[in-house]
Amino acid sequence: MKVLAIASIGGHWVQLLRLKPAFKDxxxxxxxxxxxxxxxxxxxEFHCIPDSNRWNKFDLIKTFVSVYRKIKVIKxxxxxxxxxxxxxMGVIIGRLMGCKTIWVDSIANVQKLSLSGRIAIRFANKIYTQWPDLASGKIIYNGKVIS
Structure with missing residues (x-):
């Protein structure tokens, strides 16, 4: 099974690296x-993509196109x-291409899911929170990535 792990810089990347042992096989x-x-x-294997955020729409488009092209090649x-x-973007594109998709919301989001996490609920196959109080419906609590 081929797993693509995507994260932005900072805490997102640190938390993603903590999940690496789960995919050892x-x-x-x-x-x-x-x-x-x-x-x-x-x-x-590592792929670099442009960074973007909701404040710069043009950068969002560049990132979306880059992520789409790379997912198409990586499969x-x-x-x-x-x-x-x-x-x-990876979750949305992946889901449209038939991939299984998993969103793990950042541990920094204590009171509610991140904006991206709230959007991911509509697309991801699985949504995980790192806070038990945020688990409900489709949102699963299965422990913390960073403890």
């Missing part, structure tokens, strides 16, 4: 918004992300 491919992160996943069976915008 899979072909794991990483995607992020900073080329130097390839050094943190030596031995794994993952599963896409997992810890956010933010580039990960959400």
């Amino acid at each position: 899979s072909e794991l491919v990483f995607m992020s918004t900073k080329q130097s992160f390839a050094d943190t996943v030596k031995g794994f 993952p069976d599963v896409i997992i992300t810890t956010g933010a915008a580039p990960g959400l």
Whole structure:
């Protein structure tokens, strides 16, 4: 099984790396918004994409196109992300292409899911929160990535 793991910089990337052992029996491919992160996943395929956020619509389009092109080439069976915008795009594109998709909301979101997480509910096959109080319906609590 080929798993594409996507995350933006900062805490999103740190939390994604904490999930790496869960995919030890899979072909794991990483995607992020900073080329130097390839050094943190030596031995794994790595793809760099442009960063974007909701404040710059043009950058969102560039990121969407880049993520789409890379997913089309990588052909993952599963896409997992810890956010933010580039990960959400991966979930949306992946779902439309028939991939299984997993959203793990950031541990920083204590009172409610992130904006991207709230959008991901509509697209991801599985949504995980790292806070038991936020679990309900489609949102699953199964422990914390960072403890």
